Amino acid sequence: MNGVPDTRDLVLVGGGHAHALVLRAWGMDRLAGARVTVINPGPTAPYTGMLPGHVAGHYGRDALEIDLVRLCRHAGARLILDKAVTIDRARREVHLAGRGPVAYDVASIDVGITAEMELAGFDAHGIGAKPLDVYAARWRQFLERAVAGEVAPDVAVIGGGVAGCELAMAMAFALRGASVAARVTVIEAGPQISGMGAAARRKISAAMAALGIKVRVDARVVEVTADRVVLEDQPPVIAGFCVGAAGAFPHGWIAQTDVPQRNGFIEVGPDLGVTGDPALFAVGDCAVMPHAPRPKAGVFAVRAAPVLHHNLRAALTGGRRKTWQPQKHYLKLISLGGKSAMAENFGVSVKGAWLWRWKDRIDRKFMDRLADLPAMAAPVVAGEVAQGVGEILAAKPLCGGCGAKVGRGVLSGALQGIAPATGDVVTGAGDDAAVLRQPGGGFQVISTDHLRAVVQDPAQMARIAAVHALGDIWAMGAQPQVVLAQIVVPQMSAALQERSLVEITREANAVVTAAGAQLVGGHTTMGAELTIGFTVTGTRAEMPLTVAGAQDGDVLILTRPLGSGVILAADMAGQADGRDVAAALAVMGQPQHREAAVLAKVAHAMTDVTGFGLAGHVQAICAASGMDVVLWRDAVPVYAGARALSEAGVSSSLMPSNRADAPVLGADDPLLFDPQTAGGLLAAVPKTQVKAVLAALKAQGCEGHQIGQLSRGSGVLTLR
Known part of the structure; x- marks a missing residue:
């Protein structure tokens, strides 16, 4: 940024609400010298507040998905689409499922929770209410099949808390709205639906009854099969779609790490820092604050975001951290299936259509904050300039990748002075690669290509650049042979240079090896921006295409x-x-x-x-x-x-x-x-x-x- 070399790596594991808000704030005021990486399985992250409305059919898919690609572009961060599988705190590395480890100087974890349950048959036939995006996708598929008459509209929700009841009402409303005779059952292990006061419980019970939802209490689930939920000492619940919403469960991979934790949730202090680790933070449902235990609710992640943002910058700069004390009481706004909602706080509850409209405004305002990002500013040059400068700056910004190439007409004019092919050179400039005769028979082709970065991720850019360069060899019908790399990395600290080059080499070598060729070396230098290129050769027995x-x-x-x-x-x-x-x-x-x-x-x-x-x-x-x-x-x-x-x-x-x-x-x-x-x-x-x-x-x-x-x-x- 502005020519300042990068010296520290900040890694955000997960695209939860707190991290999304940090990215927005970061883009408004980037910390010079800090390189930001976000690791998330997908390019979007669902907003919990709008999920019931989406399930009920009030919101489309786009309305509830936070676009992490746009947020990362705004923040100048790279986005790695992968899952974290462990963290090596000694080496300060996040290990991923699909590629090599990512090093950090400071890291934060915001991966939420899962509702996957340890019940016989649940893995095969059930779906946890969290992760939300997985559940939402499975629900859309089930709803389409139920409407088409391909499956019976029988739904079971394991867990009679706020989340389970809210989703049950949303699903029942959606099925009814599609003129499907829904049969939705909530299964609660306790004597009554939980997580709310008596007045709220009565209102929720009445709303569910109006939607035809049945409630089974004192019900212990024994097994989930393809078409039913088996209960102990009670008749089974017929269901082709079974949702697990009975509590919050930590991700299994966290339990396998040495990160301080309680029952699988990461233990953090008042500054949101992991206990005993100055380089690691955790926030949201995946974390627990022993000094101030609170329910798992998105409101806490949202309100913790400003403190997390400040403390991440403090950790990167050696500054002073702030503390955060979550509120003891918070407003619960619960959707009732249709465009009606119930509010509860301090034991008082009310419901009505106006509450749904209020909730809708709150939710849309939150999403607008993450979608309403400033456009890229055009370059401004002050003072006197030569003729033609204004016209160039007024044109479209220079693209990366092949969009940065010189035009074909300009290039053709420059190549006219090159001598025609002679001797062992069969064809020269003008095709995808030059063709050379090999002394022992057959032909060799050779080409070179490089790309200005189109993404912030050096590893992904290396992969794309390698595929791009090898395309010239494949286009000639030749077998790739050897590859030389030409890499320009931006000015940065020695540690970050090494991390970048390790990632680039690892990914490029994977592509080259898969193509049956060898990466044999290259040249590396520092420059204004990341640029990756490769010189490639290939062989073919007969004349190349x-x-x-x-x-x-x-x-x-x-x-x-x-x-x-x-x-x-x-x-x-x-x-x-x-x-x-x-x-x-x-x-x-x-x-x-x-x-x-x-x-x-x-x-x-x-x-x-x-x-x-x-x-x-x-x-x-x-x-x-x-x-x-x-x-x-x-x-x-x-x-x-x-x-x-x-x-x-x-x-x-x-x-x-x-x-x-x-x-x-x-x-x-x-x-x-x-x-x-x-x-x-x-x-x-x-x-x-x-x-x-x-x-x-x-x-x-x-x-x-x-x-x-x-x-x-x-x-x-x-x-x-």
Whole structure:
């Protein structure tokens, strides 16, 4: 930030409410020198306050999900989509399920709780009310099947506390609203529904009765099966959907660590710091404060967030920490299924539609705080400047990835002075890779590529850059051979340099090894921003594929969607849906060796779709092969969210030059000119082989899309 080198790593494990609020505050006032990492299984985190309303059908999925991708972009943090499995406090590392450990100087844990129960059959046939996102997804699936008549609308909720009753009413209301005769039963081990005063209990009981919900008390669950909940000394409860809401249970992995804890919950002091560990904090339902025990409720995490934010900064700077004393009494607002709610505090309870509207305003205000983030500010240059500076600064911000490439027209002009291939060089500049004859026979191909970072995570960026560079080798139908890395890391402390390079090397090596090649070294330096590149070589016994071999009648097959440039440009500006960003990045990080193996056997010409967009790369095949092409707009695959962003006017900084360099007749589609990072392979395949190729790709778990057909011509592109 502003040229200040990073010296300390802050790691936030979990995307709970407190961490979300910390990220928002962090983005408003970043701490210079602190590098922030967030670890969470998914790109969004559910807001507990709106879950019952979502289950009942009052809110869509988007309304209750906190977009962690946007929050992390706002805060300048990297987001790692993975699950923590343990913490090594001696080495100060968080270990993850799907990648290597992440080091920290200061860390905080906000992973919530689980409602998974140790009951016979529950793992196979039940679902805990927490984690909320897992439960919400399973509920949506069950509701759709119940409405379609595929399953009986029998629901059981184990646990008659506030959470269990609230979810039971929400599910019963949703089923009734869908004209399904719901049969919902709440199972409570005690003599009555719990967690509320007598007056509130009467109101809740009446609301549940009005929805046809039955309550079983003094009921001990013995087993959960596919179609019933078996009780001790009572008839079973028929249920195809069983929800566990009987108490709060800690995540099992925490119990396996040496973190101070009580019954699996992390023990923290008044400053939210883990007992005896100055580098570790915990907050929310996963933590317990022995000096001030409180129920598990989201209100405490929300109110603890400002103190956590202050103390994290204090731990990173050596400052003084604050203490936090949670309130003894708090307002409970309980949804009653429909748009009505009950409020309870100090033993007094009231209910009505106006309370639901009040709760709705509170919930929406909270979510608006996390969604209403400032737009990226345009650069401002004070004083006198040379002509042309204003025009460049007024244009779109420079993108990362392939969106930062130089335009094809500019590049072609610069390459005109290069001498044609001679001697052992069969082909030079102009294709995906240069082709060299090997002394012992066969051919070698060589290429180089590098990317400005599109994400804050060095490991994920290394994976994408490696896949992107290897695409040139796969496009030639060659087997990757050796790889050299070129890495520019921002100025930072020696410790953070080592951590970054370890992560980059580990992830790059995994991609390279999976492709059957070897990472043999490279060059590393410090610079203004993270940039990762690779020089790659490959071998092929026969002449490698080029863009020049396409034939009349060939069909174009594309292996990946378009739109990564639009999505990444929108992400930079804080305008993209985090789920769309995460989905696109996941595809971009997947190697394409299986696709290449299938296509290389039959393709007449092949390339990979990268910076010049689909139109530019199709034109390269057409110009080199003497072909025209008709592209089928509706057949071209597009990343989720990319079409809507494009229609809203979002585009990458390279889009205008791509459009100018590869004109297309007929219909218009800006996504044809969208620069792709780690884009799909584009192959010209004989029409007679298309069906077999698509089947072979599917058998390998890969995608293949017929997007157009070639005919003899002079390089004209038409979109229909």
